[in-house]
Amino acid sequence: EVQLVESGGGLVKPGGSLRLSCAASGFTFTTYSMNWVRQAPGKGLEWVSSISSSSSYRYYADSVKGRFTISRDNAKNSLYLQMNSLRAEDTAVYYCARGADTAMVPPYFDKWGQGTLVTVSS
Amino acid sequence: QSALTQPPSASGSPGQSVTISCTGTSSDVGGYNYVSWYQQHPGKAPKLMIYEVSKRPSGVPDRFSGSKSGNTASLTVSGLQAEDEADYYCSSYEGSNNLAFGGGTYLTVL
Numbered sequence: 001e002v003q004l005v006e007s008g009g010g011l012v013k014p015g016g017s018l019r020l021s022c023a024a025s026g027f028t029f030t031t032y033s034m035n036w037v038r039q040a041p042g043k044g045l046e047w048v049s050s051i052s053s054s055s056s057y058r059y060y061a062d063s064v065k066g067r068f069t070i071s072r073d074n075a076k077n078s079l080y081l082q083m084n085s086l087r088a089e090d091t092a093v094y095y096c097a098r099g100a101d102t103a104m105v106p107p108y109f110d111k112w113g114q115g116t117l118v119t120v121s122s
Numbered sequence: 123q124s125a126l127t128q129p130p131s132a133s134g135s136p137g138q139s140v141t142i143s144c145t146g147t148s149s150d151v152g153g154y155n156y157v158s159w160y161q162q163h164p165g166k167a168p169k170l171m172i173y174e175v176s177k178r179p180s181g182v183p184d185r186f187s188g189s190k191s192g193n194t195a196s197l198t199v200s201g202l203q204a205e206d207e208a209d210y211y212c213s214s215y216e217g218s219n220n221l222a223f224g225g226g227t228y229l230t231v232l
Contacts, residue, residue, distance in 0.1 A: 044224065044226045045213070047221040047223065095167060105221050107158065107214075107221070109168075112168050112169070
C-alpha cells in the first residue's frame with residue numbers, strides 16, 4: 001500500500017524557517033516525481049513545487065520561488081521542503097503528492113499524504 | 123484568485139447526474155489534454171478521480187467521467203450517491219512548468 005506521511009509542520013513567526021519532510025513507502029520511490037501542494041484554511045489547492053526522480057528537474061510556483069527549496073533523498077525514500085522567509089500567506093496544510101516522472105511539472109498527482117499544517121503568525 | 127473558474131456549488135438528488143464545469147483559457151485547459159479532477163472530503167486528503175481529461179484511475183467508479191470542449195472541462199457524476207458529497211477541484215497544466223487549480227466546487231447530495 002502506498003503511504004506518504006508528512007511531518008515538520010508547526011507554528012513559526014513571519015520571516016522564520018521550517019523544513020517539512022515526507023516519508024514514502026509501498027512503491028518504488030526512485031521512479032516517481034514528488035510534489036508539494038498546499039491548501040490555506042478554507043481555501044482551494046495550490047501547487048507549490050515539484051522534483052523529478054533523480055532531482056534533475058525542480059520547479060516552483062511563483063509565490064514561493066526564491067524562498068522555498070525542494071529536495072529528496074532516494075536512499076531514505078524521503079521528500080523535503082525547506083521554507084525560508086515565511087509569510088502569513090504561507091499558512092496552509094502542506095500535502096506531499098506522487099506524480100509521474102517527467103521533465104515537466106507532472107500534470108496530475110495520483111497519491112497524496114494526509115498533510116501537515118504550517119501556521120505563520122507572530 | 124484561482125486561474126481556473128469553477129462554480130462554488132452544485133447539487134443533485136440521489137441517482138441523478140450532476141456536471142461540474144472548469145473554465146480556463148487556450149493557455150491551459152484549451153491548450154493541453156492535461157486536465158485532472160480531485161475529490162476531497164472534509165478534513166481529508168484530495169483523491170485523484172480523473173486525469174488527462176477523461177481517464178479514470180483504477181478503483182474510481184465509472185459513474186465519474188470527464189470531458190473537455192474548447193477552454194472548458196467538465197466532470198460528470200452519474201447515479202449520485204451520498205458518499206459523492208465533497209469538494210471537487212479541477213487542475214490543468216498551463217505551460218512554462220506551472221500547474222493551476224480551480225477554486226473548487228462543493229457537491230451536495232440532496
